[in-house]
Amino acid sequence: xxxxxxxxxxxxxxxxxxxxxxxxxxxxxxxxxxxxxxxxxxxxxxxxxxxxxxxxxxxxxxxxxxxxxxxxxxxxxxxxxxxxxxxxxxxxxxxxxxxxxxxxxxxxxxxxxxxxxxxxxxxxxxxxxxxxxxxxxxxxxxxxxxxxxxxxxxxxxxxxxxxxxxxxxxxxxxx
Numbered sequence: 001x002x003x004x005x006x007x008x009x010x011x012x013x014x015x016x017x018x019x020x021x022x023x024x025x026x027x028x029x030x031x032x033x034x035x036x037x038x039x040x041x042x043x044x045x046x047x048x049x050x051x052x053x054x055x056x057x058x059x060x061x062x063x064x065x066x067x068x069x070x071x072x073x074x075x076x077x078x079x080x081x082x083x084x085x086x087x088x089x090x091x092x093x094x095x096x097x098x099x100x101x102x103x104x105x106x107x108x109x110x111x112x113x114x115x116x117x118x119x120x121x122x123x124x125x126x127x128x129x130x131x132x133x134x135x136x137x138x139x140x141x142x143x144x145x146x147x148x149x150x151x152x153x154x155x156x157x158x159x160x161x162x163x164x165x166x167x168x169x170x171x172x173x174x175x
Contacts, residue, residue: 050104052103052104052105053103053104053105054103054105054107054174055101055102055103055135056099056100056101056102056103056107056174057098057099057100057102058097058098058099058100058172059097059098059100060095060096060097060098060170061095061096061097062092062095063095063150063170064092064164065090065092065093065095065152065167066090066091066092067088067089067090067091067156068088068089068090068091069086069087069088069089070086070087070088071084071085071086072084072085072086086155086156088155090152090153093151093152093153094149094150094151094152095149095150096147096148096149096150097111097125097147097148097149097150097170097172098145098146098147099111099130099132099145099146099172099174100132100143100144100145101132101133101134101135101143101144101145102135102140102143103134103135104134104135105134106131106132106133106134107131107132107174107175108129108130108131108132108174108175109129109130109131109132109146109172109173109174110128110129110171110172110173110175111125111127111128111129111148111170111171111172111173112125112128112170112171113125113150113168113169113170113171114168114169114170114171115167115168116166116167116168116169119154119156119167119168120154120155120156121152121153121154121156121167121168122152122153122154123150123151123152123153123167123168124150124151124153125148125149125150125151125170126148126149126150126151127146127147127148128148130146132144132145132146150170152167
C-alpha cells in the first residue's frame with residue numbers, strides 16, 4: 001500500500017510542476033499569458049488570359065486597268081454581222097495589294113483573283129498565301145505585312161468593255 005500511496009503523491013507532484021513551451025522567434029511571455037505574432041503571406045497563382053484581337057489593314061492601289069488598242073470591224077455581207085479584229089496592249093496592267101497584321105496573334109492570308117464569267121481578261125497574283133506574325137507591343141510601324149501584285153492580261157474587245165466594267169474580284173481571306 002505504501003507503494004501505491006507513493007505513486008499517487010509522485011503523480012500529484014509532477015502535475016504541480018510547470019511545463020516548458022517553445023515558441024517562434026516573435027513570441028513573448030507576458031506574465032502567465034503567452035503571446036505570439038505570426039506573419040501571414042499570400043502567393044497569387046492565376047492564369048493570364050489574352051483574348052485574340054484582330055487588327056488587319058488592307059490597302060490597294062488603283063484597280064482600274066487601261067487597255068489601249070484599235071479595232072477593225074469587218075462587215076460580212078453573207079451573215080450581216082461584223083467580225084472584229086483588235087490589236088492593242090495594256091498600258092496599266094498591274095496593281096498592288098498590301099495586307100498588314102496589327103493583331104496580337106499571327107494570321108494567315110489567302111488571296112485569289114476571280115474573273116467575271118463573261119470576260120476574256122485574266123489575272124494573276126504574285127503571292128497567294130502568307131503567314132503574318134503577331135504585332136509586337138509598342139512597335140506599330142514594324143507590323144508584319146505582305147504585298148501582292150495583281151497582273152492583268154488578255155485581249156478585250158470594245159464591244160465587251162467600253163468603259164469601266166467589272167472584270168473580276170480579288171478575294172482576301174484572313175484566318
